[in-house]
Amino acid sequence: MEKKMKCVLILLLCCHVGSPVKHSLKYFITETPGAQSIPEFVAVAFVDEVPIGDFNSVRGAKPKKDWIKFFEDHPEHLEWHSLQSHESHHFLKATIETLRQCLNQTEGVHILQRMKGCEWDDETGEINGYDQYGYDREDFLAYDLKTLTWIAPKPHAVLTKMRFDAHEHQFESNKNFLVYQCPDFLKEYLRYGKRFLQTAVLPKVSLLQKTPSSPVSCHATGFYPDRAVMFWRKDGVQLHEGVDPGEILPNNDGTFQMSIDLNVSSVTPEDWQRYDCVFQLAGVNEHIITKLDKTAIRTNWAEKPADMVTFISAAVVLLTVTIITAVAFVAYKKKKAPDDGSEQSERLNPQS
Missing domain, CATH: 3.30.500.10 (MHC class I-like antigen recognition-like)
Structure with missing residues (x-):
């Protein structure tokens, strides 16, 4: 129903x-x-x-x-x-x-x-x-x-x-x-x-994902009026399983936003291209279709840049060398400490 x-x-x-x-x-x-x-x-x-x-x-x-x-x-x-x-x-x-x-x-x-x-x-x-x-x-x-x-x-x-x-x-x-x-x-x-x-305004649509294992959210914001629908399709057929639609919410500027999540845990890499997100606004013939594309997803878990990784690796190496040098120096001082103490004792007590 x-x-x-x-x-x-x-x-x-x-x-x-x-x-x-x-x-x-x-x-x-x-x-x-x-x-x-x-x-x-x-x-x-x-x-x-x-x-x-x-x-x-x-x-x-x-x-x-x-x-x-x-x-x-x-x-x-x-x-x-x-x-x-x-x-x-x-x-x-x-x-x-x-x-x-x-x-x-x-x-x-x-x-x-x-x-x-x-x-x-x-x-x-x-x-x-x-x-x-x-x-x-x-x-x-x-x-x-x-x-x-x-x-x-x-x-x-x-x-x-x-x-x-x-x-x-x-x-x-x-x-x-x-x-x-x-x-x-x-x-x-x-x-x-x-x-x-009564001027219809189309939204900006983005693909969002919190973590690699999270659902992919198709998010539309900035549309007007609030009479809109959004859904995921596979091979052009609307999906009802594995999707979680959200409510239409108001923005501070009088426009609206909405989103719908797609569970991608069971979607194989070669099947991603078969999915797309569709946004439809009442009174507008033009529909916004967004392909499910990993390169287009905005995330909070992007990999660190190569130069950052190199910098961190260099810092770790430098810290390790510093620690090893310090440990070696302390060991050397402890080894020399008894001899130095004996010579100093003899100089202070020539009669003994």
Whole structure:
């Protein structure tokens, strides 16, 4: 079943040559009262996983470089985000204090995170909103748009769920944002950022290996968007055994990276040329194919250069000669010591 799903995913990626179908607007919010080295409150807005601006409790709102002009031309957007951030800051801080009292947490720094936003399918028009909380890095609450209630996956979240459920006006506000306002914002941001948001970027692909007995990792970094697949082939046929795919991870510059490992312990030297790594990015016809080549692998265990080996060998020889000479000299001195002592004694005592 898993193999079939992978094949279907690859087929969809190959067939879809237009821009990505689903777009998203996401707000990732973190509250950490008592933290010393970071702001108590940080909120970051993402469009299609690319940050467009952030707000923190120290310096306020700051749009990203590509979005400065948009927020200058639409100051109402910046005002709205600033107001929402201020309100969220106070609300989350009060929620943490209530949780600490309920859970008898008297010491330490605690973290409350919130991720809310929406996805919009530009072909079907389908909209999916979400609002989720995490407390001390564990799932805490999730908002159900269908029932307009909060879901508590942990027993200690039930009291907070009941408190949230009691605020009926908050449900309507949440629903209005997730179903109407968030998609409207998203479409407006997509129109402005179309030039740089929907430009596909191909990655740099490298072959990596930690030790001679380690799997060979095919690593791609710097691609955009994050809708990509990567797999190993043998004689043009995709492999499912002996491979270990990794997750797609974000880079600091808004691009992404991923890797997939191939176990080469049973691959004979003459068979290496039959293997290759394939990277495919949604919306791009060009695929990156990297042959399994020992000379192209980047490692941490490369042999020392010949001049370094010669230098080390010469140093060892010199050290050995020095030690032998020193030992011989000490032995000679010990052998001569008694005679010298006798002659000196006779000179000092001529009568004896």
